[in-house]
Amino acid sequence: MSSTPRKRPAPDALVAGAVVAILIALVAAVFLTGWGSTLYPPDAATSQGREVRGLYDIVFAFAVAIFVVVEGLIVWSVLRYRRKPTDEELPVQTHGNNLVEIIWTVIPTGIVLFLFVISWQTLNTVDAVSAQPDIRVHAIAGQFAWQFEYLDENGNKVATQLAPVYDTDTSLGGMAVPVGRSIQVTLDSPDVIHAFYVPRFLFKRDVVPGQTNRFEFTIDEDEVGQVFRGQCAELCGTGHRAMLFNVIALSPADYDAWLRALIEANNATPAPLPSGPVLNVAAKNISYDQATLSVPADAAFGITFDNQDPPGVLHDIDIRDGSGRVVADQQTIDGGTKTNYAYDPLAAGSYTFFCSIHANMTGTLTAE
Amino acid sequence: MATHALAPGTQTYSRGTLYEWLTTTDHKKIGIMYVINSFLFFLIGGVLALVVRTELATPGLQLLTDEHLYNEMFTMHATVMIFLFVIPILAGLGNYAVPLQIGAPDMAFPRINALSLWMLPLGGILLLSSFVTGGAAAAGWTSYPPLSAEGPLNSPGAGQDLWIVSIVLIGTSSILGAINFLVTIFKMRAPGMTLFRMPIMVWTVLVTSVLVLMATPVITSALVMLFIDRNYGGHFFDPAAGGSAVLYQNIFWFYSHPAVYVMVLPAMGVISEVLPVFSRKPLFGYKAFVFATAGIGALGFSVWAHHMFTTGAVFLPFFSLLTFMIAVPTGVKMFNWVFTMFRGQLTFSTPLIFAIGFLTMFLIGGINGAFSASVPVDFALHDTYWVVAHLHYVLFGGSVFGVFAGIYYWFPKMSGRMLDEGLGKLQFVLMFVGFNLTFFPMHMLGVQGMPRRIADYAGDAGWNDWNLAATIGGFMIAASMLPFIWNVFVSLRNGKVAGDDPWEANTLEWATSSPPPPYNFDHLPEIRSERPLFDARHGRVGH
Numbered sequence: 001m002s003s004t005p006r007k008r009p010a011p012d013a014l015v016a017g018a019v020v021a022i023l024i025a026l027v028a029a030v031f032l033t034g035w036g037s038t039l040y041p042p043d044a045a046t047s048q049g050r051e052v053r054g055l056y057d058i059v060f061a062f063a064v065a066i067f068v069v070v071e072g073l074i075v076w077s078v079l080r081y082r083r084k085p086t087d088e089e090l091p092v093q094t095h096g097n098n099l100v101e102i103i104w105t106v107i108p109t110g111i112v113l114f115l116f117v118i119s120w121q122t123l124n125t126v127d128a129v130s131a132q133p134d135i136r137v138h139a140i141a142g143q144f145a146w147q148f149e150y151l152d153e154n155g156n157k158v159a160t161q162l163a164p165v166y167d168t169d170t171s172l173g174g175m176a177v178p179v180g181r182s183i184q185v186t187l188d189s190p191d192v193i194h195a196f197y198v199p200r201f202l203f204k205r206d207v208v209p210g211q212t213n214r215f216e217f218t219i220d221e222d223e224v225g226q227v228f229r230g231q232c233a234e235l236c237g238t239g240h241r242a243m244l245f246n247v248i249a250l251s252p253a254d255y256d257a258w259l260r261a262l263i264e265a266n267n268a269t270p271a272p273l274p275s276g277p278v279l280n281v282a283a284k285n286i287s288y289d290q291a292t293l294s295v296p297a298d299a300a301f302g303i304t305f306d307n308q309d310p311p312g313v314l315h316d317i318d319i320r321d322g323s324g325r326v327v328a329d330q331q332t333i334d335g336g337t338k339t340n341y342a343y344d345p346l347a348a349g350s351y352t353f354f355c356s357i358h359a360n361m362t363g364t365l366t367a368e
Numbered sequence: 369m370a371t372h373a374l375a376p377g378t379q380t381y382s383r384g385t386l387y388e389w390l391t392t393t394d395h396k397k398i399g400i401m402y403v404i405n406s407f408l409f410f411l412i413g414g415v416l417a418l419v420v421r422t423e424l425a426t427p428g429l430q431l432l433t434d435e436h437l438y439n440e441m442f443t444m445h446a447t448v449m450i451f452l453f454v455i456p457i458l459a460g461l462g463n464y465a466v467p468l469q470i471g472a473p474d475m476a477f478p479r480i481n482a483l484s485l486w487m488l489p490l491g492g493i494l495l496l497s498s499f500v501t502g503g504a505a506a507a508g509w510t511s512y513p514p515l516s517a518e519g520p521l522n523s524p525g526a527g528q529d530l531w532i533v534s535i536v537l538i539g540t541s542s543i544l545g546a547i548n549f550l551v552t553i554f555k556m557r558a559p560g561m562t563l564f565r566m567p568i569m570v571w572t573v574l575v576t577s578v579l580v581l582m583a584t585p586v587i588t589s590a591l592v593m594l595f596i597d598r599n600y601g602g603h604f605f606d607p608a609a610g611g612s613a614v615l616y617q618n619i620f621w622f623y624s625h626p627a628v629y630v631m632v633l634p635a636m637g638v639i640s641e642v643l644p645v646f647s648r649k650p651l652f653g654y655k656a657f658v659f660a661t662a663g664i665g666a667l668g669f670s671v672w673a674h675h676m677f678t679t680g681a682v683f684l685p686f687f688s689l690l691t692f693m694i695a696v697p698t699g700v701k702m703f704n705w706v707f708t709m710f711r712g713q714l715t716f717s718t719p720l721i722f723a724i725g726f727l728t729m730f731l732i733g734g735i736n737g738a739f740s741a742s743v744p745v746d747f748a749l750h751d752t753y754w755v756v757a758h759l760h761y762v763l764f765g766g767s768v769f770g771v772f773a774g775i776y777y778w779f780p781k782m783s784g785r786m787l788d789e790g791l792g793k794l795q796f797v798l799m800f801v802g803f804n805l806t807f808f809p810m811h812m813l814g815v816q817g818m819p820r821r822i823a824d825y826a827g828d829a830g831w832n833d834w835n836l837a838a839t840i841g842g843f844m845i846a847a848s849m850l851p852f853i854w855n856v857f858v859s860l861r862n863g864k865v866a867g868d869d870p871w872e873a874n875t876l877e878w879a880t881s882s883p884p885p886p887y888n889f890d891h892l893p894e895i896r897s898e899r900p901l902f903d904a905r906h907g908r909v910g911h
Contacts, residue, residue: 038812038834041748052744059742063735073706074727083648083713090906091713096653096704104703105696112692112738119742120685126744127684143521192515192522193613195678195751199817202748206679208614209514210607213680229829233751233819235508237521238436241822286520358521359435 016079020072027068042200045228045249046217048126049202055122056202059115066111126203129216133184135177141187141194141207141232142312143286144239145332145357148175150259159262162314162332164245166227174227174246178255179219187213190312190335197233198247204233223249238359270340273302278340283315284308286358297348297367302340309335315355317341319365322350332357393478394886395467398485400782402460403775405489406453411849412496413448416441418842421806425839427827438823439506440527444495446509447531450631451538452492454767458634459484459545461774462573464782466549468877469567471558471895473887476551480544487541495534498527505531508821510624511594513605513616518598529598532591539584539591542630546577546584553577558876560895564658567875567898568651571658572637575665579626579633582669587623590616614681621672629668631763632730633661635770636701639723642773643705644899645873646720647712653704654898660697660704667694677746684743691741698734702727717871718792722773725800729765733758736811751821754814760807772799772852779856780870784882785863791855795848802844809834809841874899 030036040060044050081091136151146164149157166174177183187196187207197204205215232243250258276299282289286309295301307315313335319328330341346367355361389397419441423431432438463481467474475481498504502525507516511531516523553574557566566574594616596602603609605616644651651657671694673687705727714720736758740746749755772795779787813834818825825831869878878901880889893904 039815041815042817049748052748055742056739056745056748059739059745063738067731067735070702070706070731071728073710074724074731077706077709077712078714078724081647081709081712081714083715087713091647091649091711093650094652094707094711095650096656100703100707101653101656101700105700108696108699109693112695112741115738115742116689116692119688119744122742122744123684123688126747193512197751197817197819199748204678204747204750208607208679208681210611210613211681229817229826231819231822235439235512235515235821237515238439238506240439241435241824360520 012082013080016076019079020076023075024068024072027064031064041202044202045198045200045223045226046203046219048217049200050220051122051125052202055119058118062111062115127215129184129214130182133216134181135183136186137175137177137183138186138188139175139196139207140190140312141196141236141243142190142314142335143192143237143358144232144243145314146175146232146243146245147312147314147334148245150262159259159266160334161262162334166246166248174248176248176250176255176258177219178252179224179249180221181252182216182218184214184216187215188312190310192236193234194232194236194243195234196230198228198230200228201247206234219247219249224251225249239357271342273304273340274300274342276301278302278304280304280306281317282306282308283355283361286313287361288317288353288355288363291363293353293363293365295343295346295365295367298345300343300345302342304338304340305333306338307333307335311335314357315361316357317353318356319343319346319351319353321352327351329356391482393474393482395463395475395478395481396782396884396886396888398481399460399462399464402456402463402485402488405485405492406457406460409448409452409492410457413445413453414846414849416445416448418846420445421839421842423823424825424835426836427825427832429824432823435823436503436506439508439821440499440504442821443506443508443511443531444499444504447495447505447535448492449763450509450627451535452488452495454631454763454771455542455627456488456538457771458576458631458767459542461638461771461778462549462569462576462634463545464778465774465877466570466573467552467556468781468880468884468888469570469875470553470556470561471876471889471892472552472556473889475548476556477548481548484541484545484548487537487544491534491537491541494530494537498530501526501530503527510617510620512620513594513597513613514607516594516598517606523598529595532595532598536588536591539588542580543584546580549573549577550581558892558895560900561876564655565895565898565900567637568640568654568657568661569634569637569875571661572633572640575661576630576633579630579665579668583623583626583630586619587627590619590623593619614676614679617676617679618673621675622669625672625675626665626668628762629664632767632770633664635726635767635774636661638770638774638777639705639726641873641875642719642723642777643708645777645871646715646717646723647709648715648872649708649712650874650899650902651704652707652710653700656700657704660700663697664694667697674740674746677740677743678750688741688743692738695734695738695741702731702734717776718787718789718796719773719777719871721793721796722769722776725769725796726766726773729761729769729803733761733763733765736761749814751819752814753810753818753820756820757807757810757814760803760810764803764807769799772796777871778877779859780866781877781882781884783860783863784866785859786866786870787859787863788855791851791858795851795855798844798848798851802841802846802848805841806838806845807841809837813838869901872905874902876900879904 044053138149140147148161150159152158163173189207189209194207195204205213226249228247230245281303314332316330316332320326328343333339348367351365353363353365504527507523516528593604597604603611605611605613607613671691673682674691676682813831818831866882879893893900
């Protein structure tokens with residue numbers, strides 16, 4: 001070792017170096033074990049998502065490398081250059097060095113330009129939309145529910161899925177699409193901004209009122225049978241967190257059957273009203289026109305429901321008892337449509353009728 | 369050694385201390401009141417954050433069964449932290465330090481300075497009053513229309529209007545403060561204090577003031593339009609009547625992205641003061657640092673739409689490229705800071721520890737920002753908890769650690785007493801561990817798909833553990849404030865007497881008594897470099 005007094009004794013450097021090495025080993029261990037995998041997005045289910053995932057991995061590799069180098073330098077400096085009681089003389093007063101300034105300007109510039117270029121290339125794949133997609137779906141996001149319209153090649157609606165969430169008991173609901181086919185989604189909102197987000201697609205797109213956004217995805221063949229979770233990702237009000245939907249990956253044959261069943265259900269004549277009393281209820285401006293309803297106890301009854309809100313705003317009339325248990329669960333209907341709801345007999349007592357989409361829409365129903 | 373005598377034009381008033389403080393135009397008292405006022409709002413914003421974290425600790429709605437109240441909580445948390453804590457507390461530190469560091473007796477416009485200060489508690493009280501007048505704003509701190517428009521499911525009631533009025537008021541305070549800083553810095557520097565001898569703290573306040581002056585009127589215009597939309601049937605942002613919802617986002621982020629640098633540049637200034645002093649070396653690459661600061665300021669105006677990549681209404685490559693480019697000057701600063709410590713003699717007093725905390729955390733906040741610059745990756749991460757992690761690593765890991773470095777650094781000058789080192793280090797450890805426990809798991813939550821601003825999540829989504837960890841960390845951060853408050857309390861009474869220059873520092877504020885007299889300096893040392901006190905102590909050895 002040199003004998004100049006400013007040189008630190010070797011053990012100090014050894015300790016600092018050892019700590020830096022341990023930190024690097026820790027970072028490596030984290031990323032090579034399962035614990036680090038939580039820092040990666042879930043496996044992509046679409047060909048577009050796989051592109052994003054590949055890009056993420058590259059950006060992530062640069063991020064970890066830069067983190068280790070700079071954090072290592074910080075830790076090294078902190079451990080290596082503590083002031084000793086013997087340090088009375090000043091350290092060398094280095095004011096800077098133009099060469100290193102140029103180096104740490106040019107190298108990061110190169111890195112970010114590289115990342116920009118590969119990001120742009122990936123973007124062109126991920127964001128591409130074709131003139132002739134295999135399947136067209138028009139997703140309408142209104143406060144606080146999704147509905148999916150299936151369109152033919154001319155853009156005409158052939159069926160509407162009003163139940164966005166898949167029910168495992170009935171195998172109904174959700175946005176079904178065939179695997180291996182290009183799906184083009186157009187997005188519209190009748191009210192505020194929402195966002196279509198499916199984590200396993202590694203993708204989201206805002207649903208902006210007054211502007212139709214469009215994107216495409218193709219689900220991998222081996223994802224057949226999977227049900228993907230999706231939810232609104234742009235704060236849209238009180239029901240934001242409950243604005244859920246599912247995307248269901250079916251084989252093309254199953255999808256065709258599914259769509260035929262949906263068309264049939266859409267065209268089915270509304271259920272006949274029961275023989276008991278029938279009430280008339282309307283909904284407008286996100287509220288019912290009546291705050292109290294009265295029905296006879298222990299007798300079936302019906303409600304003719306008129307949703308007078310604009311299209312995209314879904315309502316229904318469900319009933320829960322005093323303990324909060326839902327005793328009647330009806331299908332939602334779109335704004336501008338009417339339906340007949342049939343209800344089973346209720347025991348005498350006080351109930352709450354409510355909209356399953358809008359928490360503020362409630363009223364009292366008395367069975368007597 | 370030559371000295372420049374300054375004529376102290378003071379009068380003594382025989383009024384009470386409280387009256388003296390409430391009516392003062394002394395930049396030092398105003399700066400201290402800025403800090404105290406901001407710290408009180410920090411505590412309020414912190415409680416709001418704890419409410420949010422408590423609700424999210426486990427799946428299910430426990431604390432806030434009314435989800436609207438949850439939306440109010442995170443909206444007000446962010447609003448209070450940004451507009452009433454981070455921005456003003458840095459303005460407060462600048463208010464205290466800048467005139468002293470350039471050898472001026474006060475700010476250029478002392479009465480306007482007092483006005484800027486007193487608009488803040490007024491705006492804050494207006495904002496918080498919405499909790500008792502029918503509910504606070506609940507459309508997020510970004511308040512995007514149409515959600516922030518009038519309407520039963522949008523933002524009914526006075527809360528959103530009070531939000532607009534108070535932000536306009538606080539913004540006006542910022543504009544007045546920025547003009548005051550700029551005039552002070554350009555017109556009131558002591559003889560010999562050329563621009564390139566100014567402390568980096570002063571440079572960062574200068575660039576910040578330019579950003580505030582250019583950007584804040586723009587958000588004011590957006591807010592006025594929103595107010596007209598809400599109350600007088602305007603249709604600026606109403607798509608149903610030919611307006612544009614995305615227009616608001618463009619105007620909003622044209623301010624709010626530069627505002628990120630308003631929230632972080634002065635904190636960079638603080639640690640650029642602290643690191644050289646406690647390393648016994650000059651700042652590495654002073655001029656590179658100045659140019660990097662100016663470069664960040666300039667680039668800061670051309671990246672706003674990276675907050676809007678998923679809207680489908682943005683020219684993506686332009687904003688992606690410039691967002692990537694802003695990493696370059698930021699990286700230059702990072703390397704200069706590290707090389708300031710390199711081969712120095714580090715004394716681990718509390719200000720340095722907080723400054724190192726800034727470096728390590730801001731590094732993460734800078735790196736995870738690059739993910740969002742990559743547009744396709746941003747499609748996956750936008751509006752998830754990843755973004756919450758990113759912004760807190762910048763604004764908490766960066767700015768707040770910088771703020772505490774500044775408070776520990778200048779407290780002896782402000783009060784004449786030293787803060788206790790043991791309590792300071794206890795605070796740091798609690799805050800550092802709590803911070804990382806809170807915000808690092810949010811990266812995982814974000815990549816696994818948890819969106820921001822949701823009151824509840826499914827118990828089987830795989831997010832339970834990280835959410836619980838984040839909540840525990842949040843309470844640790846809260847606990848870290850206790851030793852700090854106790855530290856201030858006991859040190860003001862029994863703290864070690866500081867003397868003029870307890871840190872062997874470099875800049876002019878340490879050339880006067882602690883606390884300084886109302887007119888700041890009896891005499892100034894000769895100013896021949898950016899380290900006049902170092903020169904006075906050591907002669908020209910460093911040059």
